[in-house]
Amino acid sequence: VIRRATPRLARLLSLAGLAALLGVLLGLPELVAVAVVLAIPVVAGIAATDAPDIDSSVTLSADRCLEGEEVEVSIQLRCTRGGRDLEVGLPLPAGMRVVDGAVVTVVSLQPNEPRTITLRLRAERWGGKPFRSLTLRAHGPGRLVAFDELRRLDLRLAVYPGVDRLLRGTHPLRTQVFAGNHVARVVGDGIEFASVRAYAPGDSIRRVNWRVTSRRGVLHVDEHHPERNADVILFLDTFSDVGPVGRSSLDNTVRGAAALARHQLGRKDRVGMVGFGGTVSWLRVGMGETQFLRLLASLLDVSIALSYSWKDVDALPRRALPPLASFVVFSPLLDARALRAITDLCGRGHDVTVVDTLDEDAVLPSAGRRGLAAHRVWRLLREDRRAQLAEIGVPVVAWTGEDSLAAALAMVPRDARRTLRVGV
């Protein structure tokens, strides 16, 4: 507890001292009377002030919620000694807004009287929201001395992003060996018809195509494409975040990644995640609802960490980059390191699709001709980067979060898309 004199005490003391001094020096009892009027609150206030002893606890009505939902914070207080009016402040994490109540509330506390302050908060942005401290400021009578205390809290609210249901997701070029919903390019046991070939010893009699056999006079069998799953890695470029809060490139990245993860996991794919930015994080591929929850938890911790160090995909462990995996890169295409990583992935033979999450129209040019020129150059640079990626066979689709990600992914040309090996 820090004991601190308030500005009121300083004012009263200085004016009382001045009046008393002038009264004594000039022999004016009137000024002494003025000084007495100003000094009495000081004497009375300080004499009646006692260091407070306050018990406090803070609870959240829920430890997780969705964007846009409301939660209640209850602050329980009990003053066992001292104190008269108590200023209670709860510093809110970014992305939380008070709907009912105030961040700072001043309450009157009587000794041993339990009080509860309830705040209704709205989670306006996804993320892990730590409530780190509770500030208490107790005043004695007359508010001449303040007792400030900062109490550490260990509360965290997980605000999950709103996850869209996608009608279609990404179509990986290569599939894995496990059963899934993607029609593999190879032939094998499956439902989807692939071709007809001449009978070979060992072929099942049930696969004989009798119509072709009767026409050709030689046994022919049908071939099918097997249904397989795929490994999809959500590659999040977290080097930069541009745009208004709630609609920034990082917001689009997180919401898009969550929606795509849900869709692909629903299609029996294995989904992993790589956060590539100032800090590098990864989550190995996995399947099912548990993996979806793991992914969501990882997405909550995605943030921009400023870093000038040069990074490439070599910084990632091999398990984070499984062979034949398809990469969906969510990036605002602003940082050269992210572009380099995309090129590297492409060079390693991975199937890469880039979702450009930056809404260029939301980035306004600075005032003046120079600002306009700089803005045009910046747009040209981004266009050039998209062209560079297209040149090496990486499709780039723009998605600003306004419409469904499925619509943007539908723009990816399935047939024309090719991953090319480029020199690293």
Add this chain to the structure above:
Amino acid sequence: VTRARIAAVAIALVLLARPLVMLHGRPLQAGLGFAVAAAALLPPAFVWPASAAPATAGAMLVAEYAFALLARSGGGPDLLAPLMGVLLLALLELLDVDSDRRRSRKVERAVRLQQALWLLGEVAAGLVAGGFLLYLAARGGPADTSITRAMAFTAVALALAIPVLIARRVVGRDRFPL
């Protein structure tokens, strides 16, 4: 414009005008100079009530009053002196209230009521003590002047000793996070 600020302006005008009423002729012109200086310091006090401006403006008002008491014609102590002290106290309080209102915080009604009651008690005690002091000064002759001065010195000593002895940890700047 809040009600507290309107009341503070009205009180400031009374504090400015009251010493001038006591003066006539050339002293009035000099008193006007003090009043103008005090009036010039008041707007910053209203704009930045949490700064040192209110104390500075208050000091100027005290100086103006002191000059008027010295330069006035006529004997006997000014019986409205405790009221001047009360008005000065009220001005500082209203500036505090105005400063508080600007901060986005929710204050319970009971807190405001307690503060108002405590202030009323302070005013009443101040009026009684100041009036008693003036009564002693008006009643006494030259021999009593020493008593008055002794009381004044005691008041000064108290005013200076209290922060040193009791409120030892005086922090100049509010470092509280909220």
